[in-house]
Amino acid sequence: MALKLKLHTQPDVPLEVDCISPDRLQSLSNSEISKQTIFHGNRQVNLGDFFDCIGDFDNEIIIEGDCSNIKHIGTAMSFGQITIEGDVGTHTGAVMSGGEINIEGSGADWLGAEMLGGRITVKGDAGHMVGSAYRGSAQGMQGGEIIVHGNVRNEMGHAMRRGLIAVGGNADDFAGVNMLAGTIIVLGDMGIRTGAGMKRGSIICQNIIDILPTFSRSCDYQPSFLRQYYKYLKSMGLTINDSFLDGPFERWCGDSVELNRGEILLYAGK
Amino acid sequence: MSENIKIVKNATCTFCGCVCDDMELHVDLDENRIVKTKKACVLGKAWFLEHTIEKDAHAAMIDGKKVSMEEAIEEAAQTLVKAKFPITYGLSDSTSEAQRQAVAISDIVKGNVDTTSSVCHGPTGMAFQGVGESTSTLGEVKNRADLVIYWGANPAESHPRHFGRYSVTAKGMFTPNGKKDRTVVIVDVRKTKSSPVADINIRPKIGKDFEILWALRALVKGKKVADDIEEQTGISLETLEDLVERMKNCRFGVFFFGMGLTMPRGRHFNTGALLALATDLNEFTHFVAKPLRGHGNVTGADNVVSWQTGYPFSVNFNRGYPRFNPGEFSTVDLLSKGEADAAMIIASDPASNFPKKAIEHLKSIPVISLDTKSTLTSKDAHVAFRVSTYGINTTGTVYRMDDVPITLNPAFDSPFPGDEEVLKGIKKRVQELMLARHNANGARGEAKVAAARIQE
Numbered sequence: 001m002a003l004k005l006k007l008h009t010q011p012d013v014p015l016e017v018d019c020i021s022p023d024r025l026q027s028l029s030n031s032e033i034s035k036q037t038i039f040h041g042n043r044q045v046n047l048g049d050f051f052d053c054i055g056d057f058d059n060e061i062i063i064e065g066d067c068s069n070i071k072h073i074g075t076a077m078s079f080g081q082i083t084i085e086g087d088v089g090t091h092t093g094a095v096m097s098g099g100e101i102n103i104e105g106s107g108a109d110w111l112g113a114e115m116l117g118g119r120i121t122v123k124g125d126a127g128h129m130v131g132s133a134y135r136g137s138a139q140g141m142q143g144g145e146i147i148v149h150g151n152v153r154n155e156m157g158h159a160m161r162r163g164l165i166a167v168g169g170n171a172d173d174f175a176g177v178n179m180l181a182g183t184i185i186v187l188g189d190m191g192i193r194t195g196a197g198m199k200r201g202s203i204i205c206q207n208i209i210d211i212l213p214t215f216s217r218s219c220d221y222q223p224s225f226l227r228q229y230y231k232y233l234k235s236m237g238l239t240i241n242d243s244f245l246d247g248p249f250e251r252w253c254g255d256s257v258e259l260n261r262g263e264i265l266l267y268a269g270k
Numbered sequence: 271m272s273e274n275i276k277i278v279k280n281a282t283c284t285f286c287g288c289v290c291d292d293m294e295l296h297v298d299l300d301e302n303r304i305v306k307t308k309k310a311c312v313l314g315k316a317w318f319l320e321h322t323i324e325k326d327a328h329a330a331m332i333d334g335k336k337v338s339m340e341e342a343i344e345e346a347a348q349t350l351v352k353a354k355f356p357i358t359y360g361l362s363d364s365t366s367e368a369q370r371q372a373v374a375i376s377d378i379v380k381g382n383v384d385t386t387s388s389v390c391h392g393p394t395g396m397a398f399q400g401v402g403e404s405t406s407t408l409g410e411v412k413n414r415a416d417l418v419i420y421w422g423a424n425p426a427e428s429h430p431r432h433f434g435r436y437s438v439t440a441k442g443m444f445t446p447n448g449k450k451d452r453t454v455v456i457v458d459v460r461k462t463k464s465s466p467v468a469d470i471n472i473r474p475k476i477g478k479d480f481e482i483l484w485a486l487r488a489l490v491k492g493k494k495v496a497d498d499i500e501e502q503t504g505i506s507l508e509t510l511e512d513l514v515e516r517m518k519n520c521r522f523g524v525f526f527f528g529m530g531l532t533m534p535r536g537r538h539f540n541t542g543a544l545l546a547l548a549t550d551l552n553e554f555t556h557f558v559a560k561p562l563r564g565h566g567n568v569t570g571a572d573n574v575v576s577w578q579t580g581y582p583f584s585v586n587f588n589r590g591y592p593r594f595n596p597g598e599f600s601t602v603d604l605l606s607k608g609e610a611d612a613a614m615i616i617a618s619d620p621a622s623n624f625p626k627k628a629i630e631h632l633k634s635i636p637v638i639s640l641d642t643k644s645t646l647t648s649k650d651a652h653v654a655f656r657v658s659t660y661g662i663n664t665t666g667t668v669y670r671m672d673d674v675p676i677t678l679n680p681a682f683d684s685p686f687p688g689d690e691e692v693l694k695g696i697k698k699r700v701q702e703l704m705l706a707r708h709n710a711n712g713a714r715g716e717a718k719v720a721a722a723r724i725q726e
């Protein structure tokens with residue numbers, strides 16, 4: 001049976017719970033888990049003050065309750081699985097290097113920021129800065145996958161270095177800004193200034209977008225690798241229109257103010 | 271008018287970021303009023319002449335009732351110490367000495383400190399961190415700049431003496447003929463009162479600053495830009511190419527940018543693009559970029575918060591060490607998400623200019639306000655202090671928009687205390703309360719040392 005953490009008291013100011021991660025809880029008894037230190041605003045309290053701890057850890061942690069005011073769940077985890085049954089707060093899965101986080105509700109800002117590996121799946125929406133770099137740091141996400149079924153906000157994949165972000169809904173402005181490498185796939189609409197300052201990497205869009213004046217069109221083609229991606233995303237539960245599978249794509253390269261080795265692939269089959 | 275007139279020379283106007291320090295003020299000491307100003311611009315004049323002391327105002331109030339200073343300080347300190355997520359906001363219309371106390375208080379109570387930068391030039395601060403800053407003082411601009419580009423700014427109305435003192439008509443060592451030695455370019459989506467000053471006016475489509483800056487960067491690097499650039503941005507390729515030539519071939523170029531660049535969609539990327547363009551241009555000539563800061567000492571707020579915490583604004587101490595994360599720890603976000611549970615607002619009026627959701631939350635939590643006048647924020651405040659006005663009644667240090675510190679020369683005394691004095695009182699009390707809490711919790715080892723250090 002998995003370890004279940006059930007929120008019994010709603011915090012009145014944000015809770016920071018970086019101890020909720022398989023790495024930190026794996027070898028602890030339930031009473032020790034309840035005594036783990038967390039931050040309630042500026043006070044140090046025990047995990048047990050807010051969560052009931054039921055069952056035993058067998059590689060999986062299930063979190064119940066509305067966690068939208070709870071930050072840093074699964075930060076820096078390296079293995080195992082966390083399932084969050086509702087919404088969750090900021091920094092979920094930041095800097096994680098392995099394992100899996102499943103969010104049944106919606107995620108928030110800095111979801112999977114600077115993550116190194118593993119997978120995050122969100123059934124609802126996510127916030128700003130998904131898989132991005134923290135302010136002042138040179139690299140965002142460096143590996144792993146983030147799959148969001150709903151919409152995401154600005155600056156998704158800011159300075160991302162490797163890995164995959166797939167979005168079933170819409171993305172707002174500056175998706176893949178300053179991207180160093182990696183892949184972003186958006187099935188819905190995009191905001192403005194997609195891929196500004198990108199050095200390398202691929203951004204794949206299904207709908208017409210505004211392209212910055214520093215990108216240039218290189219060709220139309222049918223990239224075979226995309227088939228594999230789409231098949232994989234389909235298996236992950238995203239709805240993929242079959243016509244994308246071998247549809248023609250316009251390839252735009254940029255950003256010419258940087259290396260000009262990045263690409264934006266625009267579906268041209270409509 | 272009485273006979274009892276004092277003349278104050280070299281007084282400083284703190285109304286805008288120019289911080290002109292050559293004012294001459296005539297003060298009527300019987301009426302405690304400034305009756306005449308020399309050298310001040312319209313805004314400065316209004317700032318000085320309209321300054322009066324409301325004699326019947328109370329220096330300290332709790333829930334609208336007059337109390338003694340000690341009681342108010344005690345209540346303020348208790349409120350801050352009791353809170354789990356206290357925030358401090360404002361600071362830009364205050365002296366650097368007072369700002370320093372406010373940061374110390376936030377540190378001691380493990381709260382959050384943010385300045386009005388986060389709603390004006392905060393994006394600039396983020397862009398500095400991301401891109402870097404090529405900078406100079408306004409003195410250098412006056413003496414050397416031969417190409418001055420204003421982007422999204424209207425100094426004729428916001429900083430009236432900027433043109434005359436530093437950047438357009440000012441005569442300097444290598445610009446002996448003032449305006450004749452300079453080319454002035456204004457990039458703005460509208461025609462403004464500043465437009466006639468410019469040799470070249472560039473009027474892009476609304477919200478296309480980033481695209482234009484990006485295209486300029488590409489052209490500076492000798493890359494091609496899309497053919498439909500005029501269609502996209504409203505500016506023809508020839509105009510852009512001409513501007514690029516001028517920028518590359520000037521001796522000393524400067525960008526001054528305002529909120530027309532920082533506030534539209536794109537925010538820190540807009541400023542980041544401009545700073546990156548300035549950096550790119552340094553391959554060809556000397557080019558700097560400076561924000562046109564608004565409030566008197568908002569630059570000081572950035573400086574003080576930076577040297578005390580390492581970050582310019584939106585700094586959180588909840589975990590005992592500073593963390594910087596605009597978007598998470600910026601006041602508007604903290605209030606809109608309902609995360610803060612007490613607020614200390616210094617010389618600012620968020621209750622009148624924040625988004626509705628943030629104001630609603632602000633009204634639901636205890637607020638401590640320090641202001642020189644009655645504002646929407648101070649009216650609803652749990653503890654309200656009436657303080658004297660910096661620059662007119664109290665001395666201190668103010669940073670000009672180019673990070674040059676200037677000492678204030680006050681004109682006359684006020685019956686109200688300065689911000690610094692009040693904040694020092696709160697700080698002392700907060701220290702005692704936190705120490706008592708540490709001891710009650712049986713602070714041991716490091717915690718005890720830290721607690722003792724707090725008391726020093």
Ligand code: SF4
Nearest residue numbers: 283286290311314431
């Ligand atoms: S330019 Fe600014 S600082 Fe100078 S006098 Fe006018 S308002 Fe005051």
